[in-house]
Amino acid sequence: MATIEDVAKEAKVSVATVSRVLNNKKAVKEETCKRVYRAIDKLSFEPNMSARNLRRNETRVILIVTPNITNPYYAHILAGIGDCAQEAGYSALIHNTSGNEKRVKAGLDMLKKKRADGAILFASNMDSMWIKEYADEYPIVLCSEYPAKGHVPRVSIDNYKAAQDVMEYIIGMGHIRIATISSSNKYISTALRLRAYKESLLWHNIEVHEDYIVYADADYSFMSGKEAATKILKQKNRPTAIFCISDTIALGAITAAKELGIDVPSGLSVIGFDDVDDTTMFHPYITTIAQPCYDLGRQAFRILYNCMNDGKADEVTVLPHKFIIRESSGSI
Amino acid sequence: MATIEDVAKEAKVSVATVSRVLNNKKAVKEETCKRVYRAIDKLSFEPNMSARNLRRNETRVILIVTPNITNPYYAHILAGIGDCAQEAGYSALIHNTSGNEKRVKAGLDMLKKKRADGAILFASNMDSMWIKEYADEYPIVLCSEYPAKGHVPRVSIDNYKAAQDVMEYIIGMGHIRIATISSSNKYISTALRLRAYKESLLWHNIEVHEDYIVYADADYSFMSGKEAATKILKQKNRPTAIFCISDTIALGAITAAKELGIDVPSGLSVIGFDDVDDTTMFHPYITTIAQPCYDLGRQAFRILYNCMNDGKADEVTVLPHKFIIRESSGSI
DNA sequence: GTGAAAGCGCTAACAC
DNA sequence: GTGTTAGCGCTTTCAC
Numbered sequence: 082m083a084t085i086e087d088v089a090k091e092a093k094v095s096v097a098t099v100s101r102v103l104n105n106k107k108a109v110k111e112e113t114c115k116r117v118y119r120a121i122d123k124l125s126f127e128p129n130m131s132a133r134n135l136r137r138n139e140t141r142v143i144l145i146v147t148p149n150i151t152n153p154y155y156a157h158i159l160a161g162i163g164d165c166a167q168e169a170g171y172s173a174l175i176h177n178t179s180g181n182e183k184r185v186k187a188g189l190d191m192l193k194k195k196r197a198d199g200a201i202l203f204a205s206n207m208d209s210m211w212i213k214e215y216a217d218e219y220p221i222v223l224c225s226e227y228p229a230k231g232h233v234p235r236v237s238i239d240n241y242k243a244a245q246d247v248m249e250y251i252i253g254m255g256h257i258r259i260a261t262i263s264s265s266n267k268y269i270s271t272a273l274r275l276r277a278y279k280e281s282l283l284w285h286n287i288e289v290h291e292d293y294i295v296y297a298d299a300d301y302s303f304m305s306g307k308e309a310a311t312k313i314l315k316q317k318n319r320p321t322a323i324f325c326i327s328d329t330i331a332l333g334a335i336t337a338a339k340e341l342g343i344d345v346p347s348g349l350s351v352i353g354f355d356d357v358d359d360t361t362m363f364h365p366y367i368t369t370i371a372q373p374c375y376d377l378g379r380q381a382f383r384i385l386y387n388c389m390n391d392g393k394a395d396e397v398t399v400l401p402h403k404f405i406i407r408e409s410s411g412s413i
Numbered sequence: 414m415a416t417i418e419d420v421a422k423e424a425k426v427s428v429a430t431v432s433r434v435l436n437n438k439k440a441v442k443e444e445t446c447k448r449v450y451r452a453i454d455k456l457s458f459e460p461n462m463s464a465r466n467l468r469r470n471e472t473r474v475i476l477i478v479t480p481n482i483t484n485p486y487y488a489h490i491l492a493g494i495g496d497c498a499q500e501a502g503y504s505a506l507i508h509n510t511s512g513n514e515k516r517v518k519a520g521l522d523m524l525k526k527k528r529a530d531g532a533i534l535f536a537s538n539m540d541s542m543w544i545k546e547y548a549d550e551y552p553i554v555l556c557s558e559y560p561a562k563g564h565v566p567r568v569s570i571d572n573y574k575a576a577q578d579v580m581e582y583i584i585g586m587g588h589i590r591i592a593t594i595s596s597s598n599k600y601i602s603t604a605l606r607l608r609a610y611k612e613s614l615l616w617h618n619i620e621v622h623e624d625y626i627v628y629a630d631a632d633y634s635f636m637s638g639k640e641a642a643t644k645i646l647k648q649k650n651r652p653t654a655i656f657c658i659s660d661t662i663a664l665g666a667i668t669a670a671k672e673l674g675i676d677v678p679s680g681l682s683v684i685g686f687d688d689v690d691d692t693t694m695f696h697p698y699i700t701t702i703a704q705p706c707y708d709l710g711r712q713a714f715r716i717l718y719n720c721m722n723d724g725k726a727d728e729v730t731v732l733p734h735k736f737i738i739r740e741s742s743g744s745i
Numbered sequence: 746g747t748g749a750a751a752g753c754g755c756t757a758a759c760a761c
Numbered sequence: 762g763t764g765t766t767a768g769c770g771c772t773t774t775c776a777c
Contacts (some may be wrong), residue, residue, distance in 0.1 A: 082525075084754055095764045100756055108762060130474065132754035134463035135769050142506070150495070151488045175507050176473070177495045193414075194460040196474075196504065201440050267469040303694055323459065332694060362635055362664060363695060393533040416770055417746045432772055443748060464770035467753050 083124035092120035103128060103263045112294020114334050130339050134195070143385060144197035146188045148204045152300075155203055156225060162201060171198075180204070180299075182379040192219040199389045201381045206267035220388035224381045226268045234388055236380045236398040237270070243370045243402045244274040244324070247352050248281035250404065251322045256350065258404060260293035260320040262309045262330050264301060271326060274354070276322060293320055297330050301383050306333025314341050314349070321349060328353035331367050334374040335409060336345060350410035356403075365408035373400050415456035423452035461557045465519050466527070474504050476529040477716060478520040479543050480512040480536045482690050485689045486634075487535055490556060494533060501718060503530075512536070512631075518543075526704050531721045533713050538569060538599035540667050545674040552720035556713045557599045566720055568730040572602040574680020575702045575734045576609030576656070583654045584617050587745040588682065592625035592652040594641045596633060603658060606686070610656060625652055636672065638665025646681070653681060660692050662684035663699050667741060677692060682742035688735075697740035705732050 085103075089096045094113060101109050102117040111116075113258075120126075134140045143166055147155050166173050173249050174197055176188035185205075191197050192215075199220030205212055205227055213231040215221055223235035249257055261278045264271050279289050295313055298305035310323060310333060325331040331353030335345050344366050353360065356371035380398050387393045417435075421428045426445060433441050434449040441449075446685075452458075463575065466472045491507075498505050506529055508520035510721045515536075531552030537544055537559055545563035547553055554569035563726050583591055591682055593610045596603050611621050627645055630637035642655060642665060657663040663685030667677050675681050677697050688703035699715050712730050 097764060110762060122583070127522060130526045130528045131466035135461070135467050138756045138769070140463065149492070150482065151485065151492050153485065154482065156483045156488055159507075160509065163482070163507060167509065172523070173494060173507050175491075175505050177492065177499065190459060191504070196462045211505045336695070359691060363668070372722050378754050427747060440746060461770050468771045470753070
């Protein structure tokens with residue numbers, strides 16, 4: 082493995098000059114420059130990143146802390162981060178936590194160890210106030226989820242507004258008996274959507290019926306969605322619409338309805354959220370809120386980049402969602 | 414940020430001793446050891462990885478080169494690699510290529526730059542012989558796909574045998590008119606499965622009918638599967654079984670059949686491959702070959718680990734697949 | 746059992 | 762425009 086010194090010797094210049102060429106400093110004569118490049122090619126030299134990082138005190142690596150890459154929602158965001166990072170000359174270190182808070186902290190310790198310059202965190206709980214401490218010391222950006230208090234740079238959609246859009250639509254279609262399938266996790270998105278559900282109902286003078294609020298798995302599984310929907314639909318005074326916290330849950334709800342002999346949408350409207358799972362593979366295509374996942378990822382990186390370089394440390398970006406009406410919903 | 418020197422001062426020992434403690438070298442008196450630990454805690458010191466890496470000439474980072482994290486098949490393998498790597502004290506750098514060969518090479522240059530100690534490659538084409546050159550110089554493991562010639566350490570299932578299992582089953586169920594939806598990519602898995610399709614037919618004295626071989630997208634999209642199946646099913650002498658190269662394609666084929674009024678499985682048997690996509694969300698549940706994705710990932714890391722440490726450089730691991738008969742197939 | 750010191754490969758301040 | 766040199770923070774001989 083050739084070093085900068087080998088290149089210097091080969092090109093008959095000093096290491097400083099090679100370094101200058103490597104870093105595109107202008108103060109090098111064209112002629113010298115060429116000689117250096119020739120030497121670099123000949124030895125097929127590549128700068129040693131550990132040495133450069135040590136000297137520069139940076140790594141050009143960002144850390145992504147995620148509970149589960151297997152989740153397509155995260156995967157799409159990751160794609161956005163990855164592309165954007167690559168364009169900016171950064172690499173992405175993936176740290177899987179399986180939702181374990183200790184492993185989240187272990188991941189963030191990589192910042193201390195200088196394994197990465199900054200981090201993007203997925204899936205933080207509403208009550209994870211300790212994140213603030215890390216964020217005060219290192220560049221950290223929260224993606225989609227964030228603690229209820231304490232300003233940490235972040236990017237997400239407006240979950241309240243999105244859920245409100247859904248509710249306005251459902252109510253506007255004449256539905257009165259409206260249920261929701263929420264989740265037993267501790268995400269702020271969950272809390273916000275549920276709050277919008279309740280407040281929209283109240284706003285329209287529709288009573289909030291506790292039997293109409295059911296909780297699925299923390300990870301939005303198809304089966305738990307199906308079970309939750311079954312529970313809802315077996316009530317004597319069953320609802321005519323269900324607002325689901327995710328598409329997979331909505332898929333489960335539609336399946337449950339089918340098994341109970343209820344037609345969607347004529348007998349039941351089902352609305353999903355995210356638009357990442359197979360919303361348009363099978364009929365009825367699902368009415369849902371589309372999140373700009375890829376862009377969420379790009380913005381997350383952009384904000385992190387600013388934190389790492391300018392030191393701006395309190396940016397909050399809210400990206401627009403899109404309400405897509407398809408086949409699984411209709412008027413009563 | 415505290416350095417090893419700060420710790421040394423605080424503990425009133427030399428940096429060498431701190432280093433010894435850090436690396437669990439036994440030659441340190443218990444008493445001294447404790448003092449050092451106390452100093453480390455007090456200063457909340459974490460060793461600087463760039464410095465350590467430079468000195469040790471290693472990074473404890475592995476590189477994962479993938480065309481697309483969004484693909485659940487890769488995502489599951491990635492989960493296996495990630496978990497296994499974390500257990501062994503390694504971090505995973507993800508490098509997305511979007512299938513672009515230049516970006517694959519750019520990724521592998523990170524090995525030269527000492528950004529990572531070794532790499533796991535996904536989705537290499539059958540004809541990418543250049544991989545061998547890299548593999549001769551750096552620890553590289555191929556996952557699932559590999560060049561047709563040249564020994565590079567790798568892990569995969571036996572695609573030929575798996576496809577053969579499927580064909581034996583289909584033929585055993587009495588089917589004669591059997592079609593296949595292959596793909597227009599250059600993967601060895603594709604070639605092997607297609608070869609097994611043809612040779613199984615031949616073996617049973619069934620003529621290979623070119624109209625029964627149709628090619629879907631390189632990335633196995635649902636739509637291209639549906640289109641391919643439609644083309645197959647509109648033939649006058651249409652087949653009674655279709656062997657699909659992926660589950661998503663199989664899902665497309667089932668949808669196509671439904672639209673043409675053909676019942677699955679009574680009018681048409683459909684078999685998939687991979688068992689990662691939604692094979693059991695909707696009826697008919699799909700008969701398919703299950704790949705041990707997570708384990709593929711774990712093994713890939715294990716092999717890479719050996720390459721990086723022992724230098725064993727030609728391990729080929731073949732993991733068992735599982736043929737799962739569900740609802741989308743039956744006797745004629 | 747512990748310390749002094751060399752050096753991993755690079756960048757950047759300073760000299761010329 | 763180019764060279765000399767001092768470190769970045771760590772590990773690892775080699776002394777003692």
